[in-house]
Amino acid sequence: EDFVVVGSDTRLSQGFSIFTRDLPKTYKLTTSTVLGACGFHGDVLTLTKVLNARLKMFEHEHHKKMTTSEIAAMLSTMLYHRRFFPYYVYNLIAGLDEEGKGVVYSFDPVGSYGSDGYRARGSAAAMLQPLLDNQIGLKNQQNVQRVSLSKEKVVNLVKDVFISAAERDIYTGDAVVVHVITKDGTTTERFPLRRD
Amino acid sequence: MKRITATKATTIIKNVRKTSNISAMYHDFGGSSTHLLDDALTSTTNFTVPYGIDPVESLKEFTNPKSDVKIHFDHGTTTLAFKFQHGVIVAVDSRATAGPSIESQTVKKVIEINPYLLGTMAGGAADCAYWERVLARQCRIYELRNKERISVAAASKLLANIVYNYKGMGLSMGTMICGWDKRGPGLYYVDSDGERMSNNIYSVGSGSVYAYGVLDSGYRYDLSVEEAIDLGRRSIYHATHRDAYSGGVVNLYHMKESGWEFISQTDVFDLHYQYKAEKEKK
Numbered sequence: 001e002d003f004v005v006v007g008s009d010t011r012l013s014q015g016f017s018i019f020t021r022d023l024p025k026t027y028k029l030t031t032s033t034v035l036g037a038c039g040f041h042g043d044v045l046t047l048t049k050v051l052n053a054r055l056k057m058f059e060h061e062h063h064k065k066m067t068t069s070e071i072a073a074m075l076s077t078m079l080y081h082r083r084f085f086p087y088y089v090y091n092l093i094a095g096l097d098e099e100g101k102g103v104v105y106s107f108d109p110v111g112s113y114g115s116d117g118y119r120a121r122g123s124a125a126a127m128l129q130p131l132l133d134n135q136i137g138l139k140n141q142q143n144v145q146r147v148s149l150s151k152e153k154v155v156n157l158v159k160d161v162f163i164s165a166a167e168r169d170i171y172t173g174d175a176v177v178v179h180v181i182t183k184d185g186t187t188t189e190r191f192p193l194r195r196d
Numbered sequence: 197m198k199r200i201t202a203t204k205a206t207t208i209i210k211n212v213r214k215t216s217n218i219s220a221m222y223h224d225f226g227g228s229s230t231h232l233l234d235d236a237l238t239s240t241t242n243f244t245v246p247y248g249i250d251p252v253e254s255l256k257e258f259t260n261p262k263s264d265v266k267i268h269f270d271h272g273t274t275t276l277a278f279k280f281q282h283g284v285i286v287a288v289d290s291r292a293t294a295g296p297s298i299e300s301q302t303v304k305k306v307i308e309i310n311p312y313l314l315g316t317m318a319g320g321a322a323d324c325a326y327w328e329r330v331l332a333r334q335c336r337i338y339e340l341r342n343k344e345r346i347s348v349a350a351a352s353k354l355l356a357n358i359v360y361n362y363k364g365m366g367l368s369m370g371t372m373i374c375g376w377d378k379r380g381p382g383l384y385y386v387d388s389d390g391e392r393m394s395n396n397i398y399s400v401g402s403g404s405v406y407a408y409g410v411l412d413s414g415y416r417y418d419l420s421v422e423e424a425i426d427l428g429r430r431s432i433y434h435a436t437h438r439d440a441y442s443g444g445v446v447n448l449y450h451m452k453e454s455g456w457e458f459i460s461q462t463d464v465f466d467l468h469y470q471y472k473a474e475k476e477k478k
Contacts, residue, residue, distance in 0.1 A: 076326075079322070
């Protein structure tokens with residue numbers, strides 16, 4: 001496929017209190033890469049700050065934008081340099097690679113990473129990942145043909161996934177921000193979720 | 197450079213100063229509140245350590261099941277390698293777990309250091325991936341400086357010495373360095389406790405106990421290439437069958453005199469039914 005879709009909910013909470021309903025956890029890094037970061041929000045903020053600074057430094061030095069795989073490798077070493085005092089952040093990098101194909105990299109808090117076709121991260125990840133495995137990875141389905149998914153289908157799937165998460169996870173809800181990254185740029189959509 | 201070991205004598209915890217890799221220069225804490233940020237921006241070789249706290253203790257919080265903070269690192273595996281008359285067979289599974297959750301079934305646990313050196317990954321995924329990448333860089337530097345390929349013994353020693361500096365700090369890495377050099381096929385086991393050993397058969401990881409059973413009962417030095425490949429694949433399959441932390445696909449490599457060759461990637465699911473059918477035929 002030649003596009004990537006990444007979405008996050010917008011609720012920020014601690015324990016049983018909600019701090020705000022309008023805090024997307026996705027951050028645009030370049031025109032073709034979006035970072036999704038969840039976990040401890042303080043570390044998320046610092047990590048994105050440092051990441052953006054490093055991106056700028058790279059551009060100044062090399063006169064070109066960092067590609068998705070370069071960002072992923074850099075993030076991995078950045079996270080590992082805090083191996084003994086980790087960033088409590090679970091990261092996802094979604095973007096287009098050099099050939100224009102969509103790619104998703106997922107990270108653990110200390111920098112181990114790999115590229116997957118799809119990934120769910122966060123408090124409801126354990127509920128959502130199996131749904132994605134079934135719908136996108138076509139796991140545990142007999143006699144199915146692998147059809148390439150269209151943009152609309154994927155966006156609707158992401159919406160459904162978040163609606164399901166909001167139903168059963170107390171930390172997910174309020175609204176969802178969905179980014180669709182194609183070679184023509186990144187479009188952002190926002191739609192509401194259960195506020196309870 | 198001096199290395200002062202941290203010894204916890206009753207209530208005294210000394211500051212741990214490691215060799216080149218940790219900047220323990222936190223004395224100028226006076227005005228600098230951005231030093232952590234500066235570290236991240238400019239340092240490529242320094243590890244940020246919390247000031248005044250023993251990192252091993254603070255990290256124990258994360259792995260202790262009773263603690264409130266549950267930050268899980270990707271872990272768990274079965275890897276094996278054995279030498280035989282035609283070289284070295286390296287077989288690994290591909291599952292990464294973080295606590296009770298399966299993070300991925302498609303992890304590459306064999307790291308291709310260069311065309312004639314392979315490293316396997318067991319234990320902490322980030323630790324293995326990072327340090328073996330550092331090893332790849334060191335091997336390349338050796339090659340450029342000495343105009344000849346690095347030996348397996350030297351490569352494994354480099355890695356062992358690097359991680360020994362972090363001994364006690366909570367690294368978790370059990371790797372096998374496999375290659376072919378002037379002395380023939382080489383297989384070394386290196387781990388984060390500082391062990392470095394050479395032998396003909398090794399299996400590392402949570403599923404290694406199961407793999408050893410199958411491997412030991414079928415191993416002979418004079419196996420043919422097909423028999424050795426089958427043995428490696430079968431051993432990993434049995435480990436994935438019984439160990440919850442292993443699974444996914446079996447990635448198999450064959451190390452020959454001309455370098456390593458990637459043989460196959462087979463889903464354990466398919467192997468299960470294949471072996472079942474073979475058993476029924478008998």
